[in-house]
Amino acid sequence: MKHVITALVQNQPGVLAHISGMFAARGFNIDSLVVGRTEDSELSRMTIVVVGDDTVLEQVRKQLGKVIPVVKVRDFTNTENVQRDLLLIRVHAPSEKRPAVVDLVNLFRGRVADVARSSVVVELTGTEDKIEAFIDLVRPYGIRELARTGVIAMQRGGRK
């Protein structure tokens, strides 16, 4: 099962290596790992999607907590939360097929970010499921290139 975990970390050289190294050394299976700034300039947030059962997840949480620059660990399993992934995808779309592709983009509330003679670059945000559904639907047109940010997450309601 996939779990979303976030870790607030001190902005220090080597933190990313520390955490990814720990995951590799302990054989944890990472689906995606995103690092970005937060409202506090001294802290970054890592959002990690891990695959594993409850026992694995418990170890992941504890091992993350043990890494010294990690200030706080949060597990989003069984919480009300918002999850978003950003997709950039270059789809084969010569003029005769372009309207169909653009229709799909609109249906998914995506945006065409760039148009070239025989392809378009589409940007789309949403949950992983939504992104994957879109990818499946455009696959028959021909995917030239694909990039995803990986999931970031936040709790719903007023709580931080």
Next chain:
Amino acid sequence: MAKTKYTKYKMKLDKGFVGACGGEIIHQMLMDQGVDVMFGFPGGALIPLFDVLYDSPIKLVITRHEQGAIHMAEGYARATGKTGVAIATSGPGATNLVTGLANAYLDSTPIVAITGQVRSNLIGNDAFQEADMTGISRPITKHNFLVGSVDDLGRIFAEAFHIASTGRPGPVLIDVPVDITVNKLARAADLTMRIPGYKPSLSGHIRQIQSAAKVINASARPLLYVGGGVIHSEATAELRAVQEKGQLPATTTLMGLGALDESNPLALQMVGMHGSATANYATQECDCLIAVGARFDDRVTGNLDTFAPDATVVHIDIDPTSISKVVKADVPVVGDAKGILAQMVEFIEPTDRTEWLEKIADWKKRYPLGYEPGGKYIKPQSVVEKLGELTDHDAIIATGVGQHQMWTAQFYGFRKPRQIITSGGLGTMGFGVPSAIGAQFACPDATVIDIDGDGSFSMTMGEIVTAVHHELPVKFIVMDNEYLGMVRQWQEMFFDKRYSGTVHPCPDFVKVVEGFGAKGIRVEDPAKLTDALKELLDYNDGPAVLIVAVDPEENVYPMVPAGKSLHEMELGRLA
């Protein structure tokens, strides 16, 4: 004269270190931490720092090899509980520390390792003697730092000592580019630690402690399983109080030896692959296993699927990652063993468990640790046993790794904490000689004896020169079986006696150590063993080495073969 110069630094350094160079700041931080001795080896990247240390009241012990330095720091730390300090230059000096860092990490030993690094502006350029030490050491340290500016130096040293010595202790590495040891501090240093994510949980949750006591009180066949955490936590008295009040039988891991007084009938000696039959049977039959500062290492549990099948598991540990990592804890208690046990004893009720205690007494009678005496060779077990008697079970004992280490664990008869200094988690051959020397630096008046194997001893015996230089009365006993015996034993038992790579011809060790400037003694005749041991123990004019030619094909029993359950151990002569 050294004193005057130091006072000068002190005056200069009082005002937030302004005007001091990096080397002076490091030195002041070490002084503030109460460091009285450090172990290391010089090199280009350390010259400015060594220049400061030249006038220092801190004793700088120069070893023969950086591995020796860090193992000495470990021996010092293990004997005292204080943080050991090792120092090595950039590149090869620093990489020579790696084994010691890994060793200290697995055995939770508080160490601060200082490594020189190439100049800041050369880092990443494959400069001469550059090695990415923070990268290399990350998985084998509790934490590490690459110092970016002289402004951060003081704070980083404060953080390093704090992290190394608190919570579950461990090694911390500080990599210091050489220019930073020279640079002068322009504005006052802020030493306030900035480690908001480091909050080791110390006091256990009272409800968990009560639940633990309840489970223990309700059990018919409880067993305490005690690890090195009890030693680190200085919780021996509290543990023994719980043991006494509840009349709880107890076993220890290799790292936990000394937490129990092995002369106490409730002590079942060591558990695991080479544990006592009683401890292993008791583990398999107990209905409540109370792990304190232990982590269910595979050398302890044997086959996990059949380990302690009937036990409700109470697990007390300061490191939350140790709990339910290997064996699911029914009652986890996170925190420092000392405080937890002190609280728990209040809730422990004396309970009548005659049947269980009788069963244990019976195992003890039927399956004592023992060996077949006699024959033309000296039995290695008899060396340890005799040494225990002659030293009143009171010496500090270091070991190498191998059969001799297991015999030491089985036959010395440990009585008090910090008495055994051995490489448990990593199993580092060569640990004995330097760790014994480090322990002797820490405890100059104690009898410190390294019980070593010919293979392990050969790896680091050059450090005896360091002991000669400092006139330390460290004692070494080398169980010379001319084999890498522990591996040979596996080959004998599981590989048709094909002794591939384990025949280990030795030099004339007596001549070698005499060349080093130490006293050398050799004994082969069982009838002369006691006299030889006495001669070793009576020699105090510097290091002395006793080479004991032991029965070359003696095996360690009991033995739980790899992958088997604890109760499926081979008992040797008792079978």
